[in-house]
Amino acid sequence: MLPSWLPPAVLDLTQAPELEALHGELLRQWASSEVWRLSYGLRSVIVKRGTDTQSGEGAAYERFVVPLNLPAPQVLYTGGEVLVLEDVGRVTLEQAPTAEGFVATAGLLAEIRTAAVDGPSEFPPERVKELAARIGRITFDMAPLTEALALLHEQAPSRVVHGDFVPKNLVTDGVRWTAVDWPLAHLAPHLSDLYTLVREAVALGHDRGPIVAQYVASSGADPFLVDRQILVGGAAFCLRALDFVITEGLQTIPESAEWVDPLLAELADLVDQLS
Known part of the structure; x- marks a missing residue:
């Protein structure tokens, strides 16, 4: 009905x-x-x-x-x-999670990230402390992330972050790929979108290298800076995901309670890599 x-x-x-x-x-x-x-x-x-x-x-x-x-x-x-x-199409990357699809959508992300836009970052360094306080379950030092994020704001411009750049939101009609589901879009210099794309690809057994290489080639970005943007972006993703689960998800998606501990462990590992 x-x-x-x-x-x-x-x-x-x-x-x-x-x-x-x-x-x-x-x-x-x-x-x-x-x-x-x-x-x-x-x-x-x-x-x-x-x-x-x-x-x-x-x-x-x-x-x-x-x-x-x-x-x-x-x-x-x-x-x-x-x-x-x-x-825009009936097949998502989740339904057909091929290595070629992940590489192609890295190029799609480059198209999004190279669009110049005016406006301040909506994920500044002070956002780390704010989210950590709301989450209330972080027991490790978040200073490395705050410092890395502050430096990133000096090294890279803020660009559009889709906010949920994962296979279920990447759709193809057999010719082109399109990103759907934009309510979490915001401005920031990090690359949480590339992090989540790679994260899903690696979980399925695909190689990280070609995906990141496609993004770098398509965007013309500095590969060393991209690696840092991915790390910071991953930590930003974990913080936003944990904030969603604690403030909304536990009420609307009961199974999200099972996401908390893995997300905390993932965040701790990323922050450690930034140290």
Whole structure:
């Protein structure tokens, strides 16, 4: 059964005569977000409703995606918590996790990161202390991360961070790759997006080297700086993930309680590497 909150705009966009004529495919359903693919004949759209941390996608499009022409689905309709988006493909990197796909999406990330944008970093060094205090379970010294992040702000400009650059959010139509799901986008000089991409690839048995090499070649970045950006970005990812679990995830995704200890161990290892 289709959800009751669908906007009437989906009929115009799919050219369906009535809602009952639409075929609906539920792609994701969490307490904070719900995503459907709606199709009629050969026409299809993606409809999303987001709350809490998932409610910021419209703002991310206005700030970054549209003005910078980033590789994201086109917004076809927006109204309140609901977005209707272009359907950019039916296969994600999660569904087809090939080595070639990981390398290709590293190039996609380079396209996002080389888009020049004005604005201050939204992950400054003081953010480390703020998040650590909110999380409340960090028992090791975070000074190496704070210092590395401060230095990174001197060495690299702030660029768009997707914030959830993982295989389930990387979609292909067989020709090109597109990044979807932008509510966590922000500005920062670190490379948490490349960290999460590599992290997933290595977990599947792929080599890290070609993925990072593709990013470096496509972006023209200094490989030594990129390595530092990845480390700092990994720690930033862990902090943001832990903050989400503690402040929201425990209520909306009960199984997220099992993520805390592994994330703390991962963060400790990254901070140790920065020492």
